[in-house]
Amino acid sequence: MTPTAKHGNFAPLDPAAAAPFYRQIYERFRGAITSGLLKPGDRIPSVRALTQELGLARGTIETAYSLLAAEGYIQARGQAGTIVTPGLKLPPAGGAMPPPGTDAPETSFRPDSVLPFQMGLPALDMFPRKIWARLGAQCVRAMQPSDMAHPSVYGLPGLRAEIAAYLQVSRGIHCAASQVFVTSGYRHTMQLICQALWKAGDRVWLEDPGYPPTRELLEHMHIATVPVPVDRDGLVVAAGIEAAPRARAAVVTPGHQSPLGVSLSLPRRLALLDWATRNRAWIVEDDYDSEYRYVSRPLPALKSLDRDERVLYAGTFSKVLFPGIRLAYLVVPPTQVERFERISQVFAGGSPQLTQAIVTAFIREGHFARHIQRMRKLYAERRDAATAGLESVLGKQARIDAQPGGMHLILRLRGQRSDRRLAASMREHGLYGEALSRWTTAGDGVSALLLGFTNIDSRATAEHLGRRILKLI
CATH class of the missing domain: 3.40.640.10 (Type I PLP-dependent aspartate aminotransferase-like (Major domain))
Known part of the structure; x- marks a missing residue:
């Protein structure tokens, strides 16, 4: 059954699935549209009706519909309701259909990679690994049978x-x-x-x-x-x-x-x-x-x-x-x-208790405070170097927001460039960037990349990476 009044009731969602409910709703509607079961101009249930039918929070339905609207699948028509976008071009039978307006696969917010501009990564090259290893060895040697029980x-x-x-x-x-x-x-x-x-x-x-x-x-x-x-x-x-x-x-x-x-x-x-x-x-x-x-x-x-x-x-x-x-x-x-x-x-x-014990020793001996001070100075230098290097190469295509702190830059794209498409191209070419539009509820209205700078060690490195981005714009 498709999720419309025209084709029957919405089948129950799977509470055990890895995907949250809003994502399951989104996937069902998109699947019905791309398979042709829902055609351009067809009306879909209102947020209120679907909220009552599924017994979910209204925000869950609104989030799913916002994604569908942002990707061009549906349009809200006020009192006339919400419909599948008229004139939507569907693929041939059996063909794959990327979301309208973007052919970019979404990036993970917890990737296991280490790529240039990756968000959320501190300066891995500057972490005091020798001190950490020494403290780890000390904690292991000091471990008692009681430390091996449930923490x-x-x-x-x-x-x-x-x-x-x-x-x-x-x-x-x-x-x-x-x-x-x-x-x-x-x-x-x-x-x-x-x-x-x-x-x-x-x-x-x-x-x-x-x-x-x-x-x-x-x-x-x-x-x-x-x-x-x-x-x-x-x-x-x-x-x-x-x-x-x-x-x-x-x-x-x-x-x-x-x-x-x-x-x-x-x-x-x-x-x-x-x-x-x-x-x-x-x-x-x-x-x-x-x-x-x-x-x-x-x-x-x-x-x-x-x-x-x-x-x-x-x-x-x-x-x-x-x-x-x-x-x-x-x-x-x-x-x-x-x-x-x-x-x-x-x-x-x-x-694990052993990890906590190492961190405790790291703080107690003063290494934590010293590490933060060193990183604060280093990141200020790397932020300035990354900004200068990227602006020298990408100044005509983008601008960088001035930020008082943090570990990332915001690269605002000029013109009508898609931040999601550029982020996907960067991933395909060994670079990392997150599309700011993915951080908004509506998924539109902005076009910018979020770029981590903490592992960019010099202006020359930033310029080199900027030239790689320039080829993808």
Whole structure:
């Protein structure tokens, strides 16, 4: 059966599938269109009707329809409903059909490659591997039989204490070690929060543009996502209140907005905290790379302004150490410690105790603080070199946004060039770039590449890579 009133009811979705529900809906409609079962001009169910039929959050259906509309498969006609795009050119029977307007395969947000401009990778060539190896050997030699049993699901006590001390000094966050929960990464952190505080049908503000895996994860857990626009002062809190004043939570990147790089202004921070307090909503502060700010000292964390205990603070070691460590952490309000302990017991996860022990020693001996200082200086130099090299080659085809911090550049494409198509071409030729349009809810309106610069060691290297990009434009 096809997913239309014309052809019958929508078959049940598969809750055990790897793809989230919005993706399953998207694939079914696209399959029906490309196979010819749905023809140009055919009407498809309204968001409201499909929401009721499937019993899902409205945001799940809206996300699927937004993808279909962004790729040219469907068009919204107001009160006339939503239809398959008239005049849509279908392939011959049995032929493959790429999404209209783009023939680019999507990149993974957690690739296992190491390519030029790859996002999320620190300077791997500058990591102090000798120190790490020495500490690792020491931890192995010191290991006792008790260390080989099941580790604490909350995290190694020593590491939790070191994280709490580090946050108080570097981010102005006053917390006890018991408030710190060690996780195996950002996704694990978000899953823990969802299980502890939210339920299916809750609405959550997300930045738009924003980190796509957050939206995918929440949709998969039947949480309705509410896209809230971002401007030069960060999340537009007033727009969030207008769209969903009673939302259960907001997920934000106030220190260095992902991906635009702006900081949430103080008035917006206070407005967001006020909204959360008045509505008993939660704020998840994803502070993923605040250590790397080059025009001034790192900004205080939003959590440091939280007087009513509405902020949960999420940090990670992936950006300051390396992604392969699979180590992150979450700071919860004191009133929520017991609840998170119960949830952690049920959904036990976390990282190996040996890894946590090495990180604990790395922090305790002062290597962590020194490494951050060295990387902050190095990244400022590499950012300037990458910007200068790329602009010298691509100045007529693109411009680079000035950013106060972070680990990536935004390369704005001039003209009508497709960022998704260029990103796909770069991957085919051994380069990495993420299309900014993939980070927006609508998937259109912007054309830019997100390029990691941390492993670009000189201007000459940037110029060489820029010439390779130029051939693909």
